Amino acid sequence: MHRGQVITTDLIIALTVAIALIFLINSQWGMMLKNFEDSESRITAEKAAYLGSLYLVDSKGYPVPWNSTNISVLGVAKDLNIIDENKFAELMKVDNASLGDLLGAPGYKFFINLTKLNDATINSTGYAPSNPSIIVTVPSYVVFNKEVSKLYVTVWK
Numbered sequence: 347m348h349r350g351q352v353i354t355t356d357l358i359i360a361l362t363v364a365i366a367l368i369f370l371i372n373s374q375w376g377m378m379l380k381n382f383e384d385s386e387s388r389i390t391a392e393k394a395a396y397l398g399s400l401y402l403v404d405s406k407g408y409p410v411p412w413n414s415t416n417i418s419v420l421g422v423a424k425d426l427n428i429i430d431e432n433k434f435a436e437l438m439k440v441d442n443a444s445l446g447d448l449l450g451a452p453g454y455k456f457f458i459n460l461t462k463l464n465d466a467t468i469n470s471t472g473y474a475p476s477n478p479s480i481i482v483t484v485p486s487y488v489v490f491n492k493e494v495s496k497l498y499v500t501v502w503k
Contacts, residue, residue, distance in 0.1 A: 387480050387503065388480055388482070390454075391451075391502070394454050395482040395484040395500065395501040396484050398449035398450070398456060398458075398484070398501065399484040402420065402421060402486075402499065403423055403427050403429070403486050404421070404423055404426060405421025405423055406424075406433075407419050407421035408421070412433070412436070413439075414436050414439035414440045417440065417448060420445075422434045427486065427489060428488065429489065429490040429495075434490070437471060438471050440471065442473055445458070445471070445472050449499075451501060454501050454502065455472065455501070456473070457471075457473055457474050458472050458497070458499055458500075460488075460490060460495055461497075463496065468490065473502075475500060480501075480502060482501050483498055483500040484499045485497070486498075486499070
């Protein structure tokens with residue numbers, strides 16, 4: 347063999363290694379993008395759950411007074427972490443499909459559950475989670491009907 351000639355088997359091995367590396371890099375890139383998208387969705391859900399909980403327990407809502415037909419900003423607080431029983435009753439009448447929009451997270455489903463301290467349900471509204479790909483729950487201690495209770499805001503997709 348003369349100097350500078352390439353053996354066909356060397357060329358085939360080099361091409362096989364190069365193609366394998368390209369496929370490996372491509373598959374890793376796809377997994378990295380999927381993980382990034384999942385992480386971004388999780389962060390959005392966490393933000394929605396936290397802000398939804400905050401709106402409910404810290405805000406009186408808008409307009410003042412609001413009801414289930416004219417609401418534009420959701421809030422059931424009489425005072426900080428004190429739930430107004432009448433507003434909570436109106437919250438139970440709000441269309442489940444509009445909860446995500448009212449709580450600032452369209453595209454996500456919300457489940458709001460008010461319980462006693464022993465986790466016995468007082469009342470709930472929204473969509474109970476069913477096969478979620480992402481689920482985040484934010485608990486808050488509140489006063490409802492002169493009793494300390496827990497308000498769970500669950501966001502899922």
